[in-house]
Amino acid sequence: MGTTYRVTFGVRPGGIVLSQADLEYALFDINQSLSTYLETSLISEINSSRDTSLAHRIDQHFLTVFEAAKEVYEATQGAFNPAVGPLVRAWGFGADEPRNPDSAQVAMLLTQSDFAAFHIDYSERPVLHKRMAEAELDFSAIAKGYAVDEIGLLLESTGAVNYLVEIGGEVRARGRHPEDRTWRIGIEKPLEARRELQVVVELNDVSLASSGNYRNYYLRNGQKFVHIINPVTGYPEINSLLSVSVLAPDCMTADAYATAFMVMGLERALDFVELHGGPAAYFISGGEESAFETTASAGFSEILLPDENEK
């Protein structure tokens, strides 16, 4: 997943202690299914397949993530779109170099980035059909959250009730911190070169995932290209949002919505949360460091710790 992880968990006397190898085996298994950075993964095999008559056998990881991605795709009217693969690669955020497509190429890539090209047949064991040879999936915006949940569930299966799992900034918290208090997590300021906290939140049996465009971007001819793609326009999405953090019971859902909200922009995302039952969220918008603005949805303000410097 191109990032680091950290797992903290409590063990009862005589309880099972998962080893680092146990955790990494679980992560390895997930990557073999969902990573677009592994040529041999299931998703890469599906993406490179040009035979639209094939029925691709899928595993449980793939099925769970595909179904969750579809739900968020529908709820956000395509702001979250796991079929953005062709666009992500063209803009240089997959394994490829940027190609800087012109408007005609973007129009063509848009037709290829069609989630409707993927269809699961449940009639026997689930298989995936790809109706368009060029269509490609990209689960990068949801797979980390899924992996966090899977590690959490693995811990729960050994009897752990107090734990914090974090992969690349996406977290799932259950139970209590070793000091017998609620787990606390810092949300970073959207700064490119430094790591500083904007605010600290308390996590009571919830998950938190963030998405931002302040580090993952490149400049070309003075223009900024960010890794969040608007699946409607086909272009990298730049609006006033610099980062979004989303709260949900499971980390997979939080991860997908955080990316969707970056695409939707502050107003639309906040509307979606407050008026249409979307997950609680915290938005950082603006431009220069001195002018960061923060907006917490009603549900999110409840978990903000009052003292911003408290760790």
Ligand code: AMP
């Ligand atoms: P995240 O860091 O979770 O926001 O995921 C960002 C990654 O998801 C990008 O680097 C792309 O690989 C992919 N991506 C970009 N735009 C979208 C989108 N609109 N919907 C789904 N995935 C996207």
Ligand code: MG
């Ligand atoms: Mg995400």
